[in-house]
Amino acid sequence: xxxxxxxxxxxxxxxxxxxxxxxxxxxxxxxxxxxxxxxxxxxxxxxxxxxxxxxxxxxxxxxxxxxxxxxxxxxxxxxxxxxxxxxxxxxxxxxxxxxxxxxxxxxxxxxxxxxxxxxxxxxxxxxxxxxxxxxxxxxxxxxxxxxxxxxxxxxxxxxxxxxxxxxxxxxxxxxxxxxxxxxxxxxxxxxxxxxxxxxxxxxxxxxxxxxxxxxxxxxxxxxxxxxxxxxxxxxxxxxxxxxxxxxxxxxxxxxxxxxxxxxxxxxxxxxxxxxxxxxxxxxxxxxxxxxxxxxxxxxxxxxxxxxxxxxxxxxxxxxxxxxxxxxxxxxxxxxxx
Amino acid sequence: xxxxxxxxxxxxxxxxxxxxxxxxxxxxxxxxxxxxxxxxxxxxxxxxxxxxxxxxxxxxxxxxxxxxxxxxxxxxxxxxxxxxxxxxxxxxxxxxxxxxxxxxxxxxxxxxxxxxxxxxxxxxxxxxxxxxxxxxxxxxxxxxxxxxxxxxxxxxxxxxxxxxxxxxxxxxxxxxxxxxxxxxxxxxxxxxxxxxxxxxxxxxxxxxxxxxxxxxxxxxxxxxxxxxxxxxxxxxxxxxxxxxxxxxxxxxxxxxxxxxxxxxxxxxxxxxxxxxxxxxxxxxxxxxxxxxxxxxxxxxxxxxxxxxxxxxxxxxxxxxxxxxxxxxxxxxxxxxxxxxxxxxxxxxxxxxxxxxxxxxxx
Ligand SMILES: Cc1ncc(C[n+]2csc(CCOP(=O)(O)OP(=O)(O)O)c2C)c(N)n1
Ligand SMILES: [Mg+2]
Numbered sequence: 259x260x261x262x263x264x265x266x267x268x269x270x271x272x273x274x275x276x277x278x279x280x281x282x283x284x285x286x287x288x289x290x291x292x293x294x295x296x297x298x299x300x301x302x303x304x305x306x307x308x309x310x311x312x313x314x315x316x317x318x319x320x321x322x323x324x325x326x327x328x329x330x331x332x333x334x335x336x337x338x339x340x341x342x343x344x345x346x347x348x349x350x351x352x353x354x355x356x357x358x359x360x361x362x363x364x365x366x367x368x369x370x371x372x373x374x375x376x377x378x379x380x381x382x383x384x385x386x387x388x389x390x391x392x393x394x395x396x397x398x399x400x401x402x403x404x405x406x407x408x409x410x411x412x413x414x415x416x417x418x419x420x421x422x423x424x425x426x427x428x429x430x431x432x433x434x435x436x437x438x439x440x441x442x443x444x445x446x447x448x449x450x451x452x453x454x455x456x457x458x459x460x461x462x463x464x465x466x467x468x469x470x471x472x473x474x475x476x477x478x479x480x481x482x483x484x485x486x487x488x489x490x491x492x493x494x495x496x497x498x499x500x501x502x503x504x505x506x507x508x509x510x511x512x513x514x515x516x517x518x519x520x521x522x523x524x525x526x527x528x529x530x531x532x533x534x535x536x537x538x539x540x541x542x543x544x545x546x547x548x549x550x551x552x553x554x555x556x557x558x559x560x561x562x563x564x565x566x567x568x569x570x571x572x573x574x575x576x577x578x579x580x581x582x583x584x585x586x587x588x589x590x591x592x593x594x595x
Numbered sequence: 596x597x598x599x600x601x602x603x604x605x606x607x608x609x610x611x612x613x614x615x616x617x618x619x620x621x622x623x624x625x626x627x628x629x630x631x632x633x634x635x636x637x638x639x640x641x642x643x644x645x646x647x648x649x650x651x652x653x654x655x656x657x658x659x660x661x662x663x664x665x666x667x668x669x670x671x672x673x674x675x676x677x678x679x680x681x682x683x684x685x686x687x688x689x690x691x692x693x694x695x696x697x698x699x700x701x702x703x704x705x706x707x708x709x710x711x712x713x714x715x716x717x718x719x720x721x722x723x724x725x726x727x728x729x730x731x732x733x734x735x736x737x738x739x740x741x742x743x744x745x746x747x748x749x750x751x752x753x754x755x756x757x758x759x760x761x762x763x764x765x766x767x768x769x770x771x772x773x774x775x776x777x778x779x780x781x782x783x784x785x786x787x788x789x790x791x792x793x794x795x796x797x798x799x800x801x802x803x804x805x806x807x808x809x810x811x812x813x814x815x816x817x818x819x820x821x822x823x824x825x826x827x828x829x830x831x832x833x834x835x836x837x838x839x840x841x842x843x844x845x846x847x848x849x850x851x852x853x854x855x856x857x858x859x860x861x862x863x864x865x866x867x868x869x870x871x872x873x874x875x876x877x878x879x880x881x882x883x884x885x886x887x888x889x890x891x892x893x894x895x896x897x898x899x900x901x902x903x904x905x906x907x908x909x910x911x912x913x914x915x916x917x918x919x920x921x922x923x924x925x926x927x928x929x930x931x932x933x934x935x936x937x938x939x940x941x942x943x944x945x946x947x948x949x950x951x952x953x954x955x956x957x
Contacts, residue, residue: 315776317776320738320776323735323738323739323741324739324741326739327740327742327743327745328743328745328749332746351738354732354735355732359728360940360941364710366709366720367722368942400940424941424942512945512946515946
């Protein structure tokens with residue numbers, strides 16, 4: 259099987275879908291001729307032409323607004339917002355429009371669009387290239403929110419997203435583009451070519467939206483997480499020796515509650531872990547779900563580990579980032595509770 | 596043609612005669628049908644106002660004085676074309692065979708409401724009739740129209756889109772997004788600004804409309820722009836036809852500023868006496884589009900006062916009967932089912948919505 263980085267897997271997903279379905283179009287800032295600042299669309303314009311893969315003006319409202327219109331016509335646009343930090347100008351088109359078209363028109367119109375956007379920190383990008391705004395989308399009815407953590411899932415989920423008849427926000431943890439980053443920024447980076455999840459089939463396959471995966475089995479505590487934090491959790495597990503079960507949500511909305519509940523009922527302890535700021539973050543929803551559904555199985559309070567509630571700082575990136583040391587400390591404390 | 600963005604295209608002169616370069620080739624049947632459709636729209640508006648006053652619906656918005664624009668533009672479109680309207684283009688739907696009973700049921704949010712009680716009254720949707728679901732968030736539809744037109748062009752289709760926006764809402768970022776995208780991709784779209792001089796209580800100057808015409812904004816994007824007397828049905832139809840043809844033949848976008856006047860209050864929740872003199876609306880600046888077309892047709896002996904009265908009675912009766920029928924399905928939300936609240940958020944209902952529906956017990 260070919261080895262792919264997450265970038266190659268994402269590109270392959272679009273390539274496969276464009277090959278199979280003439281209604282799929284791809285565009286965004288620097289996406290066409292250049293192939294995207296992270297190269298996710300490299301070569302696609304050459305292969306599919308400027309009619310189907312093109313550059314858009316620097317106007318995120320326009321990128322999503324035109325996509326909503328194209329979807330109303332019958333296309334399946336897969337657009338890129340260059341960084342999740344720049345998705346806010348498109349927020350109204352996503353929240354007030356894309357998310358509600360089906361509902362408000364009683365399915366007279368629908369909005370099968372995919373909005374890809376790199377998220378998360380760890381690249382010294384400062385406050386404008388590091389944010390994780392997923393909870394601003396999980397809070398909205400009518401859209402799905404997906405965040406893969408590896409090349410295999412990224413391709414399968416992106417194909418599912420493009421094929422989905424509802425709008426999907428597809429977050430790409432940019433620190434995972436080239437390898438499974440575990441938060442040890444001072445150690446040599448590994449890349450996907452040495453990782454089993456870098457094995458990615460060439461052709462069409464899907465990973466279902468709305469289905470979590472048990473990334474690593476364990477018995478003593480459940481870590482519910484997604485994106486980059488999956489590997490941070492894995493490192494913390496290894497370094498503390500605590501037998502944690504790591505759940506990679508893959509889709510945040512709709513949430514796979516069953517996988518979480520089954521695990522917490524088994525372990526009796528639960529940590530929710532994400533890179534985004536803590537207050538009103540997606541972890542709050544996760545903690546509430548676990549409390550509502552697993553209360554009598556819990557042996558300790560649910561613990562949230564998340565980014566501090568500050569803007570994403572530049573120089574203090576590694577004090578900010580919830581790395582393996584912090585996760586490990588919290589895990590150890592939980593086991594003593 | 597840049598001066599066409601600053602002057603005013605008009606066909607009818609003070610005596611109701613059709614003059615000038617835009618007067619050529621206008622079909623009499625189209626004009627007669629236009630008059631009838633405008634009469635129908637006004638009859639509808641009046642009836643719906645009554646319905647609101649009777650407490651049978653929560654809300655209504657009239658387009659009094661602006662009827663020529665939507666009706667005349669619609670006459671220039673073909674089946675398959677798509678409008679991205681605002682709440683003041685009921686004339687687009689009322690000029691088609693869309694069942695008026697369904698429109699009223701939407702306003703009543705009753706058991707036959709095509710939108711199942713989910714939308715504020717007047718936010719109609721009909722793909723089949725080229726009418727995109729109305730948002731309520733101002734401006735968003737303008738850029739969507741450009742996207743729809745881009746899709747048509749990508750597919751090598753000849754269908755065109757038209758975007759609609761009010762003078763006040765040209766200030767919204769979506770308006771500028773639409774212009775820059777229309778400029779870059781040159782898709783088959785007609786971008787309509789209905790300049791009725793008012794945005795609730797703010798006059799057009801608060802949207803910058805006193806320093807340049809709205810049509811002039813398009814010139815900086817190299818989009819051909821027309822500024823048209825929107826109360827002159829002949830001018831509306833001629834300009835619409837020109838812009839629609841242009842788009843259909845692949846020459847790209849056209850921007851049209853329709854100069855008109857909002858005679859009625861903004862909505863049933865508005866009291867204009869708080870912000871503009873009564874005499875202003877009573878004077879009908881730019882005239883009554885129905886009267887102007889009627890006088891033109893009578894002058895040409897294609898129409899008469901009797902036929903006018905007949906048509907008014909005919910449409911009043913039609914709308915009255917339709918209203919009665921619609922009311923038999925319930926008024927003001929009665930008949931809308933709480934069950935319908937949870938459907939169609941997604942194509943398939945996710946678990947959390949199923950659970951919430953069970954909690955409500957429906
Ligand atoms: C984004 C947004 N802001 C404000 C409003 C409230 N609002 C509804 S209509 C209106 C005035 C719009 O004026 P204009 O665009 O000129 O259209 P008209 O009502 O005159 O047809 C306002 C401010 C809204 N619906 N959406
Ligand atoms: Mg206005």
